[in-house]
Each structure stands twice: as C-alpha cells, then as structure tokens.
Amino acid sequence: MHIAITGAAGFLGQRLVHQLLERGELNGQAIRQLTLIDQAEPPAIEREGVELRCLALDISEPGALEPLLEARPDVIYHLAAVVSSAAEADLDLGMRVNFDATRALLEGCRAHGLSGTRLVMASSVAAYGGELPEVLDDMTALHPQNSYGAQKAMGELLVNDYSRRGLVDGLVLRLPTIVIRPGRPNAAASSFASSILREPLNGEQAICPVPTELELFVMSPARVVEALVHGAEVPASALGDFRAFMLPGLTVSVAEMLDTLREVAGESALARVRHEPDARIEAIVGSWPARFSNERARQLGFRSDRNFGDIVQAFLSEVSR
Structure with missing residues (x-):
C-alpha cells in the first residue's frame, strides 16, 4: 500500500x-x-x-x-x-x-x-x-x-x-480544537487553548485572550x-x-480547563496564566460552535476522549518520557 x-x-x-x-x-x-x-x-x-x-x-x-x-x-x-x-x-x-x-x-x-x-x-x-x-x-x-x-x-x-x-x-x-499541542504557540486563533495549559505545566507564563466562560469543542x-x-x-x-x-470531541469551557490545570499542577501553575483580552482572537474563536451531536461519527467507529483530565494527563505522560 x-x-x-x-x-x-x-x-x-x-x-x-x-x-x-x-x-x-x-x-x-x-x-x-x-x-x-x-x-x-x-x-x-x-x-x-x-x-x-x-x-x-x-x-x-x-x-x-x-x-x-x-x-x-x-x-x-x-x-x-x-x-x-x-x-x-x-x-x-x-x-x-x-x-x-x-x-x-x-x-x-x-x-x-x-x-x-x-x-x-x-x-x-x-x-x-x-x-x-x-x-x-x-x-x-x-x-x-x-x-x-x-x-x-x-x-x-x-x-x-x-x-x-x-x-x-x-x-x-x-x-x-486540538489540545494539548506540543511545541510553541502558532498562528492559529485557537493556539491559546494549548498554551494556557502547556506553558504553565512547563513552568512558563501564558496569556489567555478570551473570557473564561467561552466554550470550546476539543x-x-x-x-x-x-x-x-x-x-x-x-x-x-x-x-x-x-x-x-x-469528529466526536468534548465540550469544555476555558474556566473548566483552568480548573483542571489547578487540580493537576496547583495554584502556582494557575497563577502563571495572565488574562489579556484580545478582541480579534475572541471574534474568531467565539464564532465556533462548542456542542455537537456526533451520532454518525460514533456509528462509524470514531471515538472521543473520555474527559478533559485524561487529555492533560496524556500530555504529561508524553513530556515525561
């Protein structure tokens, strides 16, 4: 083949x-x-x-x-x-x-x-x-x-x-939206969704440009x-x-993502995230829907992650190798 x-x-x-x-x-x-x-x-x-x-x-x-x-x-x-x-x-x-x-x-x-x-x-x-x-x-x-x-x-x-x-x-x-991407932030509007987790977990500062109530499909x-x-x-x-x-994803708010960061890495990691609104980023990402019925994809055998905590733990397992 x-x-x-x-x-x-x-x-x-x-x-x-x-x-x-x-x-x-x-x-x-x-x-x-x-x-x-x-x-x-x-x-x-x-x-x-x-x-x-x-x-x-x-x-x-x-x-x-x-x-x-x-x-x-x-x-x-x-x-x-x-x-x-x-x-x-x-x-x-x-x-x-x-x-x-x-x-x-x-x-x-x-x-x-x-x-x-x-x-x-x-x-x-x-x-x-x-x-x-x-x-x-x-x-x-x-x-x-x-x-x-x-x-x-x-x-x-x-x-x-x-x-x-x-x-x-x-x-x-x-x-x-794919999280957590490895490496550094790129030009994608959704890049922050990885960086607000990846950077704090690596001991670095990160910027959150959107309201914490914003929901993403990840x-x-x-x-x-x-x-x-x-x-x-x-x-x-x-x-x-x-x-x-x-594809079948998970619906999660930015607040829930940050709560998971706190649960996994503590208050010190959460404190590394600065909130600096960016109207351009919010306008792009905020137009994307966050809730889907994925019956067809599941019937064809496609699977979602079990929960957002599993996504974070999978990233930690990768970086520790």
Whole structure:
C-alpha cells in the first residue's frame, strides 16, 4: 500500500506518520510506501520494508503534485493548510493553499483516474458559524465567520462532489480544537487553548485572550491521529452520499480547563496564566460552535476522549518520557 500525506512536516502529520509506521498496515494491507510532502522537507523516519519519499513542495504551485499522483497512491491524507489567524490576515495566501491546492489535488486525482483512492481531508470546526442551534449535527448548514472556515467549507463541498461523481473516494473529517499541542504557540486563533495549559505545566507564563466562560469543542492529538487512521479504513459503502462530518470531541469551557490545570499542577501553575483580552482572537474563536451531536461519527467507529483530565494527563505522560 502507498500512502501520501500533505502537510507531513507539521505536528499532526508527524504523529500520523509515526502511527502508520508503528501499525505497519492499513485496511489489512502492508504499508510499502510513504510519500511525505510539505513546504520544508519532512523528517525521514526509516522503517525496514517501507520506501520513504520526503518531498519539499509548495502544493499550491501548478503541477506540483503530478509526481505524487503519477505514482497512484492508495490513500492520500490532505493535512496541508494555512491556519485560522494567518488565513484571516492574508486572504490570497489562505485561498491559494486552503482552497486552490485542494481543488488542484482533486483535479489531479480525476486526471489520473484515481477513483479508488481514499482521500482523507482535514477540515475544521471553523466551517460553522453565525446563528446556530445550541447543539449541532452534521447536517447543520455551514456559515463560517472567517476566511479559514470559508476555505475549508468550500473544500468540503468539492470533496463531496468529486466523490459523488466517482472521481475519488473522499472523506472529510472536521477536527475539533486540538489540545494539548506540543511545541510553541502558532498562528492559529485557537493556539491559546494549548498554551494556557502547556506553558504553565512547563513552568512558563501564558496569556489567555478570551473570557473564561467561552466554550470550546476539543480533542486530544492522540484521538485525532486515531481518527485519521480510522478514516482510511471506513468502507465507502458506510459513508453514503454525504462525506463530511464532525469528529466526536468534548465540550469544555476555558474556566473548566483552568480548573483542571489547578487540580493537576496547583495554584502556582494557575497563577502563571495572565488574562489579556484580545478582541480579534475572541471574534474568531467565539464564532465556533462548542456542542455537537456526533451520532454518525460514533456509528462509524470514531471515538472521543473520555474527559478533559485524561487529555492533560496524556500530555504529561508524553513530556515525561
């Protein structure tokens, strides 16, 4: 089996690579080839029996994906994206990477006759917005309130349509806010959701830019990677005509997140969080819904974290290794 990953140098892409190599198979077939693509060449991870290609490509450039598609991968994970705040700050960049490159990838699959290739695209809770019901489901209309969400929503519609036409076997997974991300804060509007936990747990200061009553829909990195792997194994017959849905996350307020921080690491850790309102961040993140009915995802075998405490403990276990 040949698996390709765009955005493979990112934290999610790297975790997916490690998980796939650890499994060694997908859908009962041995993984024989991995093609990893990102703007900067992804790190090479050697594994006996697996041919690894690490490519530094700008997938928004015309024809950039031709060498990959000519190799006819069995599964493509499309993770490459310009994140929320960056896409809002630079419309042209966001459109080029988040939408144009997605369309080019789908057109490439069409041109090369990759109708049986499973294309798993990572979308986002940011595709929703506006006036919404208290609890959403997969058929709630998309009304994004920022350019990142709009670009993801447009990509979702394309994946659905190309799949409807039998041009590719697509699946869109809308990701909750991922916490706790390792490393340093990035340009994502939701970056604070990790930093208000990660930095205090590491003995560092952090800034909370939103009201503590704000609720988020969250999922741990491990559960997201598990969902991506599972997404390649869900039979096409089980997906039906509508190929996009929200992964099952947890609804948690910022106050509850900080309470968990106190429970785990004490008052001294909590004191490292400074509250400095940022209207721009609040406007973006505050437009994202936080309560979902995920019956369809659960029926297909996708799982949520048990509770927020488990997410924090999983992070602590990782950093202590």
